[in-house]
Amino acid sequence: MTSSQQAVTAPAIRLSGLRKSFGHTEAVAGVDLEIPDGEFFSMLGPSGSGKTTVLRLIAGFESPSAGTVHLGGTDVTRLAPFERDVTTVFQDYALFPHLTVRQNIEYGLRVRRVPRAERADRAGQALHQVRLDGYQDRRPSELSGGQRQRVALARALVVRPKVLLLDEPLGALDLKLREQMQVELRQIQRSVGITFVLVTHDQGEALALSDRIAVFHRGRIEQVASPAEVYERPATAFVASFVGTSNLLGEQESRRLLGVGGTHSIRPERILVAPAGTTPGAGQHAVEGTVTERGYLGHSTRLLVDLDGGGRLTVLQPQDAAPAEPGSRITLLWQRTHDYQVSPSD
């Protein structure tokens, strides 16, 4: 293959057999991953699962104990961060407090010795991309949290990297602003068209923003798939419980309730509540039980139901469903296609 063909067909990022140990801690325990050009990709997982370390390995802030990092088909494993065509946006923004917004944005271009006129031009464009026209002469202390985050984004975009790495970029923002910035982040990614890789421990954020998600657990990826697939078809018990809420049925419960072995996941909103003694329709499972708790969640009601013969299921009922009071006897029904077999996680 020629180098120009390679540039066309190679993924933006390819990680092969990637490992990283810090002393006795294996932070990254064998990661293989390909991220195509132009994708909004999220690395999701609990604290300590290794996602930040993978991001730092892509950026070049860490070097792997084993494995390789390819960017656009080129092996960059041994290259320094400034030799890689990526930029990183950190949670704490890392803006220079004594520089104006425009000087902050131009900083990366100055370092790269871009001429003054072009610098001004590109900084203006980047400000426009993040909807901060008119703010160029302010200092970071004169901006809100969301505006500072947008300056940090503009500063990263202005150098026109192939890949933008985002390390919990919205972590410092309150919930409302965070949701607003999620929408903006997605819009900015669409308009610039480059690959975004977002590290987050917030499953709602990963589901709402991403083309695809990698779910990390103990230094490994348990599943890489679209948000809908990760939610509807979790590959492992860990993914089922970390992304959204799930009822997990172990081997014995699966045998008793479903008549098959293995571990199964059922989403609480897939379970219907019917009067006690209801016979299941075609393709449905039915179990009898007693409501033990009922909690109002605004958009829905959560029921905890103790099953006859042992075990408990969580059910989410829409607000317009007939109320089921604690102590009442009910039948729970769900389509057989909605109990989904998952691999057990350690």
Ligand SMILES: Nc1ncnc2c1ncn2[C@@H]1O[C@H](COP(=O)(O)OP(=O)(O)OP(=O)(O)O)[C@@H](O)[C@H]1O
């Ligand atoms: N520089 C370091 N020195 C020693 N141990 C480290 C270092 N960086 C990370 N670790 C360890 O590696 C593991 C993975 O850390 P990492 O930061 O990648 O996880 P994470 O999923 O990003 O978590 P968080 O969301 O809390 O940042 C953790 O056990 C962490 O303590």
